[in-house]
Amino acid sequence: MSNLQKILLVDDEPGVRESVQAYLEDNEEWKVRVASNAKEAWQLLEADIPDLVISDIMMPQVNGYQFLQQLREDPRYRPIPVVFLTARGMTSDRIQGYEAGCDAYLAKPFDPEELEAIVRNLLIRRQVAADANNGNSNLEVIARKLEEIEGKLDEKLGSSSRLVPTPSPIDIELTPREQSVLDLVAQGLMNKEIARELETSVRNVEKYVSRLFSKTGTNSRTELVRFALQHGLTN
Known part of the structure; x- marks a missing residue:
């Protein structure tokens, strides 16, 4: 269990949380924890730092951009790769996501195999770092x-x-x-x-x-x- 790579998924849609968690945990190397909002996610972060974060952008109270800013401002969490999942797929939205410091950006609906490939790439990149x-x-x-x-x-x-x-x-x-x-x-x-x-x-x-x-x-x-x-x- 200690060798599992830890992924934190933050999304206010229960269906997305359940489906993405189930899909990614088919990979026996990964353990996925879920949060329905940024506040919940922060509590999970402080309890156990993940190797990668997947976050929705459009969330109540604290949105994905604000959550990402908090991560990048904290030295403990700054190196964590972040993948944005969002229904906003315009080029301007993608640019805003990258300029905010995300490592990858997927517009909903997305192919779960593409998400898996991105996650695997970023986790290896984190190991290289x-x-x-x-x-x-x-x-x-x-x-x-x-x-x-x-x-x-x-x-x-x-x-x-x-x-x-x-x-x-x-x-x-x-x-x-x-x-x-x-x-x-x-x-x-x-x-x-x-x-x-x-x-x-x-x-x-x-x-x-x-x-x-x-x-x-x-x-x-x-x-x-x-x-x-x-x-x-x-x-």
Whole structure:
């Protein structure tokens, strides 16, 4: 039981909580706890820190953006990957989610297999970041980890369902600051850590990450790092 990776699911819809919990717990490596609102979720967080959070955005009292802000402001919970689930699927909503600091964004109704793939990717990415903090990080390690997850996804979903971004253009022009942010993202640093490293604001880092998503056609940090590795964009 101690080896299980812990997922916290926050959603005010009972049907979503039950179905997502049941689906994800089919994976014997994961344990899913559920909360119906942000206050409940915070109590669960303080009792036992999860490895990943899945949160609805449209919730009463404290919405998903506010909940995410609380997480990112607390050093204990800052490294936790966050996946947004929401009925709001417009591009502007997705951009707002990424700028708020979420790691992935799925619009309802969503394919549970896609959610599972995203969760698995982010959990491996979190492990890579933990290795980095222990002095064991390099791009070869990240590449091996991502190849491992792609192999598992191929077995379950078939090669056509990989979370692989569209091939890059012949040339992607990055500004020096965008390049610096990309290099630090590849090292597993979170936005606040990057801001400290580059002596800038978290808001600026969020803008640079958003631009990197746009320029590379990716939707999460995991996809961005994979893209950078595939196309030699990191130093």
